[in-house]
Amino acid sequence: MKITLVIVVYKTVLNKSVTYCSLLNAIKGKNEFFKDLSIIIYDNSPEIQSFDKSQFEKIKVEYQHDPRNLGIASAYNFAWSWAKENGSSWLLLLDHDTNLTEQYINKVFNLPKLTEDIAAVVPKVHSGNSMISPVYSHSLRPLHIELPKPGLQEQPVMAINSGALLNVKFLNEIGGFNQEFPLDYLDHWLFYEIYARGHKVWLLDVTLEHDLSVMDYSRVSLMRYKSILNSEVNFYKNYKKDLFPSYKRQLLKRFLKQALTVKNKKIAMYTLRMLFST
Structure with missing residues (x-):
C-alpha cells in the first residue's frame, strides 16, 4: 500500500515542528515502510528554508515552497496530484504541530483489509484531556455527547485534517479539495462529502495528541x-x-x-x- 504524506508548515522551522520531529522518530529503522512512502513538505512561509533530504534516506521526499500562502487546500491539492503521479493509494494529511507516535505509524502501514466504501482512516485525537476528533456531525456542538468507538463509522462523523488518511480514489471522485475552504472548515466540508456520497470512515484504535488552536478573541485579528x-x-x-x-x-x-x-x-x-x- 503506497502512501503519500504531506506536512503543511507556516512560519515554522522544520527542526522545531512537532510533526516533523516526531515523524523522524516514528519511522526510524522501519525500512520495510520506505518503499511505499513518499513525503511532501509544503511550506507556506514567506521565506524558503533549508531542507536536508538525507534525514529521509531511501524515501522519496519533495520540499515545495509557496510564499503566496494560499492555505491548506492548495497544499493538499498539490499533494493529491503528486500522490496520483506516484501511484499512491492513500494521502496522509498533517499540519506542523501533531505529535506522531510509532504506534500510529504502525497502524497506518498495517491497516486491516478495508471495504471499497472507506474514504478515510483517522486516529482518535486528544487535546489535553478531551477527545476532539472524530466527533459525530449531526449537531453543532457534539463534544459533550457520546464519542465514536474504533472501527467502521456508519453514522456521519467529522475529523480534523491532521492525521487523516484519505483514499486517493475518493479524492479523484470529488475532484480534490474545495478551494471555497482554503483554510477553515475544509475538514467539515471533506467529511460531509464522504457521507453525502455514500462512503464511510474507519477509526483506528490509536490516539494522537494535537495542539488545538482555540480562538482567543484577545489575540485573533x-x-x-x-x-x-x-x-x-x-x-x-x-x-x-x-x-x-x-x-x-x-x-x-x-x-x-x-x-x-x-x-x-x-x-x-x-x-x-x-x-x-x-
Missing part, C-alpha cells in the same frame, strides 16, 4: 475572524443545510456574548452583520 466566520457560514448555508436554522440561533448567542465580553467590538459587529446577511 479582525481579518482572521472574518476568514473563519465566512467559511463557517458558507458551510452551514450551502452544505450542512439541515443545521443552518440552529446555526443562525447560535450565531445570535455568539454576538450577544461577544458584545458583552470581547474588547474588539468590531468582531461582534461582524458577527451581527453576517447574521443578518444570511
